[in-house]
């Protein structure tokens with residue numbers, strides 16, 4: 345997610361941070377580069393202009409440039425502005441005062457509506473609601489079945505009425521849900537390959553008939569500016585409250601995410617980040633900004649971790665990172681916890697600095713590699729885990745033998761770990777962690 349954008353912005357930042365003092369010229373040069381980076385990330389040019397203008401206004405002033413930490417101040421200003429163009433704060437879904445609430449999903453074919461409908465149901469159920477799904481895409485033969493399969497997989501009931509129009513299916517389903525006691529009804533409507541009058545008309549009719557408390561447009565992040573254009577086209581015919589941006593896992597550039605709110609005036613409320621049922625998240629502009637800027641998404645990480653880890657464990661980990669006492673013991677424990685969360689690379693990406701580490705170390709953490717790392721760490725003595733500096737050549741040979749790996753692998757892991765520690769240290773030292781803490785006061 346946002347990989348390309350993140351790498352390029354990191355490069356701009358490191359240049360900026362490389363200078364002790366900043367002149368107006370330095371800031372201008374950085375802004376010029378940032379502008380290019382954003383344009384190349386397929387961010388709408390008006391949004392880029394606004395963004396750069398705002399940052400310039402705040403960054404070029406005596407106060408910032410003459411401060412003790414000018415580069416950090418500029419980064420903070422960029423972070424704030426990026427949070428702003430992403431929508432400011434996260435927006436919750438609207439629910440009806442009298443259940444059932446109807447959530448209507450609209451969007452082009454292939455944008456990810458059906459998948460999103462099921463994921464949303466799963467998410468709402470986690471929040472203690474009792475959702476059901478409605479199969480209202482009656483035109484593609486497999487569409488109803490697709491939703492039914494997802495319903496079965498997740499245990500969420502799917503409502504469908506044969507030989508009825510989409511409008512009737514929706515309205516009958518809402519009545520049924522209301523009688524049966526479901527409090528949220530999610531409508532999976534039909535999309536076409538392109539915007540067409542007939543489809544819009546049907547959506548408008550459904551909307552009028554069932555009066556959803558929330559209408560969400562589903563768009564594919566990988567299509568970049570096209571996603572923004574689709575949103576504008578939909579707005580011409582149908583009012584919607586927010587956006588679900590899908591396939592964020594495949595979007596390295598981030599153009600759609602960064603342009604959507606400013607261009608359409610509608611907030612991104614949810615993002616879909618993979619094909620699995622749990623791959624949906626609430627869109628938090630501040631966290632996404634920090635992810636794009638490479639500050640790591642600690643809050644999301646902690647939230648995810650809390651699902652499988654006790655709060656106490658999470659707190660200890662934070663403290664260790666803060667006190668620079670993160671050792672192999674913690675690393676192993678984290679890895680075992682992370683395994684439960686799925687998508688280790690994604691989780692690592694969210695820890696400050698680790699996204700880079702996993703890339704730089706070529707640390708391709710698939711399951712097989714993880715097992716080997718686990719074996720290596722388990723072959724270390726407790727003393728060695730706490731204090732890797734004592735790992736001399738003979739100890740490394742012993743560990744390789746004990747874990748059924750090679751000395752090279754052991755060396756590589758120790759090197760990567762040392763590097764990770766250095767990055768964590770860099771974050772907690774030199775005041776940058778202070779700035780970070782201001783952004784994420786945990």
Ligand SMILES: Nc1nc2c(ncn2[C@@H]2O[C@H](COP(=O)(O)OP(=O)(O)O)[C@@H](O)[C@H]2O)c(=O)[nH]1
Pocket residue numbers: 451452453454455456457458459460535590591592593594616617618619623
């Ligand atoms: N990688 C990835 N694939 C997705 C995501 N959301 C949906 N898809 C895939 O996109 C394709 C179209 O999704 P579908 O829900 O059928 O779209 P619909 O036509 O709008 O209902 C399917 O193959 C999905 O598995 C996502 O967030 N990430």
Ligand SMILES: [Mg+2]
Pocket residue numbers: 454457458459481487532
């Ligand atoms: Mg569908």
